[in-house]
Amino acid sequence: MQEFAFPSPSVVADRLRERRYLADDRIAQVVFLADRLGKPILVEGPAGVGKTELAKSLAGVLERRLVRLQCYEGLDESKALYEWNYKKQLLRIQADDGRPWNELEADIFSDEFLLTRPLLEAILAPEPVVLLIDEIDRVEVETEALLLEVLSEFQVTIPELGTLQAASVPLVVLTSNNTRELSEALKRRCLFLHLDYPSADREREILLTKVPGLEAALADEIAKLVRSIRSLPLKKAPSISESIDWARTLLALGVRTVDSATIEDTAHVLLKYQADIDKVLADL
Ligand SMILES: Nc1ncnc2c1ncn2[C@@H]1O[C@H](COP(=O)(O)OP(=O)(O)OP(=O)(O)O)[C@@H](O)[C@H]1O
Numbered sequence: 001m002q003e004f005a006f007p008s009p010s011v012v013a014d015r016l017r018e019r020r021y022l023a024d025d026r027i028a029q030v031v032f033l034a035d036r037l038g039k040p041i042l043v044e045g046p047a048g049v050g051k052t053e054l055a056k057s058l059a060g061v062l063e064r065r066l067v068r069l070q071c072y073e074g075l076d077e078s079k080a081l082y083e084w085n086y087k088k089q090l091l092r093i094q095a096d097d098g099r100p101w102n103e104l105e106a107d108i109f110s111d112e113f114l115l116t117r118p119l120l121e122a123i124l125a126p127e128p129v130v131l132l133i134d135e136i137d138r139v140e141v142e143t144e145a146l147l148l149e150v151l152s153e154f155q156v157t158i159p160e161l162g163t164l165q166a167a168s169v170p171l172v173v174l175t176s177n178n179t180r181e182l183s184e185a186l187k188r189r190c191l192f193l194h195l196d197y198p199s200a201d202r203e204r205e206i207l208l209t210k211v212p213g214l215e216a217a218l219a220d221e222i223a224k225l226v227r228s229i230r231s232l233p234l235k236k237a238p239s240i241s242e243s244i245d246w247a248r249t250l251l252a253l254g255v256r257t258v259d260s261a262t263i264e265d266t267a268h269v270l271l272k273y274q275a276d277i278d279k280v281l282a283d284l
């Protein structure tokens, strides 16, 4: 019988909380379903809302190794899946004492000469891992296709070796900042999770969890202020990372309550464009 990691969504939330990741009902439900249905999770949303952290926290909760594929423009098969170790192959050919080519060929295209990259590594791991495919929207659509076999069959086909099937099914988390549309084929294979800025209550809780020594009243004030700042038409709204940084800043400066002078003095921690800072100060 198949073993599942979580008996219910609420247990997912409890276990994540122990790892200081505060999941709302939707996050907990999608993680629960990913485990039950054996499907990858596609987490999409603006910068700094906890997409990557979710995968890391899940690895912690499940006590699994995190295998991470960081995507970037130009990422190809040789960096995502596998590559043949040409140098080692050449050395073997040079050292060979005249075996027929087909024998030599079979030798140099064997496991021993294979350099595994994250996707293959996750597939070949004897124990189940958490596979994080971070910022998938940065690769070209054609490269996305490389992932499809891994995501739907949990296998990798290498022409010289045949098809390698996963020894154990990894929990896969893909993240996207939505800089481009992902292919339908990719989306179809995944459970979709949209993360957005949290409610003021949840952000307050996140601040209290992530910033030791922060008082509840100040956390409350910060969460509400950040929320109202996000409602302004800014070039770049402050993310959870920035509100955590702001809370740490105010704590370090010994601020007990936030007045407009404090905001003026520390807005650069929260906002990364001068135009945004000006807008917020004008709005005070
Ligand atoms: N639900 C949460 N509970 C606890 N901490 C959170 C939560 N969401 C976000 N954070 C904190 O916010 C910060 C940013 O999270 P993370 O790096 O995962 O963002 P991201 O969505 O991957 O951003 P980017 O798109 O820029 O990569 C981290 O320090 C993380 O701990």
Ligand SMILES: [Mg+2]
Pocket (backbone or CB within 6 Å): 051, 052, 053, 134, 175
């Ligand atoms: Mg990230």
